[in-house]
Amino acid sequence: MLGLKKKAWSPYLAGALIGLLQVPAFIFLGTALGASSSYVTVSASLAEFVDPGIRALSYASKYLDGAKNWWQVALVCGIAIGAFISATLSGTRRSAPSPVWARALGTRSTAARFALAFLGGFILLFGARLADGCTSGHGISGIAQLAVSGFIAVGAMFAGGIATAMLLKPVR
């Protein structure tokens, strides 16, 4: 049904359909697609159990409550569910880390990959929150609104990503 059993769709079609998701986001929430602020909502909500004082931080408190914040948390949870369904139907469920890491890092060590995954995730979200957006918020949404912030952030993201990738081993 709907080609859900296929492993891959045309990137042009899939990309164009992702862009269409801006319509419900704007109509119902008056905002564009984004993902990275949900990490603040979730981590600050968890932190509140041990540090109720986090509510006093004006930045953190902006992300703790409200429909828009929890809409985005639901959105990223939905992404995991959708990916699970899609990968299951096409028979492309994964388990071990991608084989690209053995090439890029020159080692098959799972411990090395796990350490780098943690570090990568940490820098990724720290940077995205500092920039006030990620590949979704600044990338597909910022540039689609012709926002200057989107062009600057995306340029900087590719600069950082390419510089780092060039330090790794060639993947092909």
Place this chain on the structure above:
Amino acid sequence: MSIIAAIGLGLVMGVVFGVLLEKSRVFEPGVIVGQMQMRNFIMLRIFLSAVASGLVVLALGQLTGIIPKLDPKATLYGAQLLGGFLAGVGITLAGGCPGTILCQVGAGYRDAVITLVGGLGGALTFAYLEPTLRPILLTGSPGKLTLHGLLGLPFWPLALGFAAVLIVALYAMERWRPWRTELGDNADGVLPPAERAEEKAKAEAVPARV
């Protein structure tokens, strides 16, 4: 909108988003690292397609009045240059973006759960450091600058023009190198070493030309 309705809508949109990210293969670390090494362009194809269709629907939304107001983010040069650069470093090391990490988790990649925990740690660390960073990097914004605002033009003609340029670029990219050649045998963007791939392409190309 109530919180419950917002969560329901988010879940539905998220499932659609997740299927699209999974089918596009952009969540694959092989696609991301390959893109950052300029050896695989699947990410750029998806990204530019999403931007192009976003430009078109937002332009139409403005013209028809269905989307009366856009929501661009404020410009903060230092924060966006430094934060963007750091995010880029993270994209390569994580092999994904904040949204696609969840896609990796759903698809089953074991390391993605650790990336996710690292991401939550990074976001929380930023939340605690924000009061310290604010005077250095997060003040003095010139406002929510946009290209159409700077040029004093309405959004839609510029958006449609830019979308047209992107569509031509995507068409040229497909002519230059069809996307299927970058998919890899296991649909993970991991491709055979370049020399062997060239030999294979030559061996296949010769009889085809006869």
